[in-house]
Amino acid sequence: MSSASPLPVVALTLGDPAGIGPELIAKLLARPDAAMHANIVLIGDPWLWEEGQRLAHVSVEVEPIASLADARHRPSTQRPAFIAIDTVEQAQVVIGQARAAGGRSVLQVLDRCMDATLAGHVDAIVFAPLNKHAMKLGGLTHEDELHHFAEYLGVKHYFCEFNTLGDLWTARISSHVPLKEAAAYVNVDRIVQASELIYRSLLDNGVESPKVAIAAFNPHGGDGGVCGREEIDVIAPAVRELQARAWPTDTPFHGPFPADTIFLKAQSGEYQAIVTMYHDQGQIAIKLMGFSRGVTVQGGLPVPITTPAHGTAYDIAGLGRADVGATWQAFQIACRMGAAHRRSIEAVRA
Structure with missing residues (x-):
């Protein structure tokens, strides 16, 4: 009889039923190396999974199981497991439209x-794209899914969203x-907390010696206080505090650097991570560099959670x-970080 799989348990969801998520997951699972x-x-x-396969022009053999509690100990197999859950009727979904029924469906699956995360049954989660407006129509009370995850999982420490593009x-x-x-x-x-969190997450993702650059807040890095003092009074002291600590690798934190040039340093390979001071400071650069390849990682949660960015x-859903x-x-990152999560749990138990 086959032994239980040594691989990390990664849960996948189909995302918003009116979007491209079901098609994406079908294409992902059709890959023989997944x-x-x-x-x-x-x-x-089940109907949504069938629809995803139809749109992707693939047929993926899956193994039905009753719950995520059964996943850890199922024999090693090349087939994904499938848990059927009825959350939304096909008649309630209009492709390309954000609706309450779709939002409720997403929340139920997540x-x-x-x-399963609280019960220790999964090592990582990948969710297909969702729509915040639909989720709020369907009952989401938080500003976004990250804050929903954090409250549901009882997270009390610092957490934040990472946006990734390849090695950056x-x-x-x-x-x-x-x-x-x-x-x-x-x-x-x-x-300090955002910098430490992304550094340790990169280690979990298999980066041996990550270098982290911290961005300035003001134009031209504040120009010595002419354009603002956050760099002098806050950001530089934070970098010094980080540099004064002991880390697994040598001097991983540097900055602050003006935001209009910091991504040039990262593009050249000098840094593997950038800590920015507000949303668009990093998002504009990342999306300009490769919108269709970006991944969002929910950092600071009990297990790694990823999604395509x-x-x-909706404009191409159903096509x-x-x-x-x-x-x-997103799947590959979840696998690497999920494996690191599983190793850390097993080390504690040993």
Whole structure:
């Protein structure tokens, strides 16, 4: 009899039923090398999974299981597992439209994954693109899915969203807040915590000696105080505090650097991560460099959670034209970080 799979358990969701998520997951699981990286468990509505395969022009053999509690100990197999859950009727979904029924569906599936996380049944989660407006129509009470995850999982420490493009990762110390309020978030604690979190996450992702650059807040890095003092009073002291600590690798933190040139240093390979001071400071650069390949990583949660950064693409939903590249990247990151998570849990138990 086959032994249980040694691979990390990675849960996949189909995302917003009106978007490109089902098609993307079908294309992902049709890749013959997908099952080499993880013990994959897909969770979703059977009709939606069939629709995703139809749009992707693929047929993927899956193994039905009852719950994520069964995933860890199933025999090694090249087939993904599938948990059927009824969350939305096909008649309630209009392709390309954000609706409450779709938002409720997304929340139900994600919460099922959160319950499995709390029970220790999964090592990582990849969710196909969702729509925040639909989720709020469907009952989401938080500003975004990250804050929903954090509260559901009882996270009390610092957490933030990472945006990645290939070998370059970015973190930000403020996210979905009005720009006029961003300065209030520029403080030493948030900079230190965001920098440490992205550094340790890169280690979990297999980067041996990550270098992290910290961005300035003001134009030209403040110009010695002429354009603002956040660099002098807050950001530089945060960098010094980081540099004074002991780390697994040599001097990983540097800055502050003017935001209009910092990505040039990263593009040349000098840095593997950039900590930015507000949402668009990093997002504009990352999306300009490779919109269709970007991945969002939910940092600071009990297990790694990833998703393609491009969104539901309602304009091409149902047309069979979705590019699986970013979803494949999100899956690979989840597999690497999920394996690191599993090793750390097993080391504690040993």
